């Protein structure tokens with residue numbers, strides 16, 4: 283007798299252009315609901331229609347079956363439409379470069395062809411397992427029940443960031459240099475710290491330096507140190523940041539601001555792993571791992587000859603792009619609750635939470651200054667709040683008509699429209715749920731159900 287309680291089978295999308303291999307893989311995964319696509323277009327069509335959680339992707343797809351361009355274009359499109367997808371990339375080319383490109387582009391895992399069904403089966407099953415855990419974690423975090431922490435101190439429930447945490451964990455124990463790209467306030471320094479803590483260098487120093495904040499003429503000495511008497515004012519021998527981070531990690535923020543002569547000196551350090559202090563004669567060996575960040579367009583700077591291409595490739599063995607806060611579903615409320623509790627404890631314990639209209643305004647805002655802006659706004663609101671709850675007025679935000687983004691499918695578009703209408707109604711009625719329900723033409727219980735469904739509940 284068929285078991286009506288049987289759980290829904292998980293969906294696996296196989297993107298592979300070889301019909302023989304398609305059949306073989308389909309047969310091997312008969313415990314999953316397998317769908318197959320032979321090229322980018324049909325893969326994206328199936329992603330939109332079926333929303334698979336795991337995808338195995340052959341990099342050699344038509345019209346470039348012997349290269350990787352079409353495969354990577356498919357991977358990028360999948361991850362931009364549905365960032366929580368676990369993409370497992372297969373390549374017959376077996377080059378390290380493809381593996382690095384895949385992982386830094388957000389792939390979950392990489393394996394070399396020819397396919398070993400058992401080995402791939404393990405990877406696929408683990409990917410489903412981790413996807414399930416991440417979904418549970420995201421739900422808990424959005425409800426405010428889970429702690430929502432990743433990599434130590436980073437708070438998020440968004441699949442976009444969980445993907446990045448996973449990438450960071452994977453590269454932490456390689457010695458590859460990592461470049462974090464993201465707008466100001468997206469948490470690059472916190473992620474660099476997270477990478478250090480996830481690596482086996484965690485017991486040694488984590489040293490951070492912002493190259494844009496230090497005058498050009500002092501930056502060399504800050505990085506490389508100096509010997510006593512090397513220049514006027516050098517009254518004692520001083521270690522630079524690179525040496526201070528020996529055995530550990532150096533976070534170089536705003537590398538785009540490093541002047542060209544110093545870029546040459548840094549290149550030498552990265553190639554030979556030795557430094558010379560200013561005024562020093564001996565080469566000192568250092569084992570410092572570099573994580574760097576910038577919000578500048580280094581590729582453009584290379585074209586304009588203001589950044590060295592060879593240094594870029596030394597810095598950017600792995601490039602990780604950090605999404606802006608507005609691209610992290612549910613994180614604005616989650617982080618707001620965290621900062622409200624933190625600042626209330628430090629500054630104004632009378633403030634107990636965020637009113638629904640405040641949460642609505644937070645979710646609708648586009649956050650040009652990212653997490654730093656959110657932190658500052660909540661801090662200010664905690665200081666200024668009259669009552670127990672922070673209201674939308676305390677945040678000094680206007681409800682923003684969200685710019686349309688590329689949505690996965692009609693269901694996702696409807697949900698986005700529902701969320702936006704609900705948030706606006708709550709904001710217009712200053713958080714009064716009965717009035718908001720009236721404004722929306724639905725009953726109060728229906729509105730509560732929708733708040734729950736879209737994870738828009740009020741903080742307790």
Ligand SMILES: Nc1ncnc2c1ncn2[C@@H]1O[C@H](COP(=O)(O)OP(=O)(O)OP(=O)(O)O)[C@@H](O)[C@H]1O
Pocket residue numbers: 435436437438464465466467468469470471472473535577617653654657
């Ligand atoms: N996910 C997060 N969870 C908790 N706090 C965060 C998170 N992201 C950022 N922050 C906090 O926001 C502030 C800005 O973060 P951080 O300095 O890491 O950003 P950044 O990208 O390095 O900024 P910039 O490019 O301007 O230097 C810090 O106070 C940091 O602790």
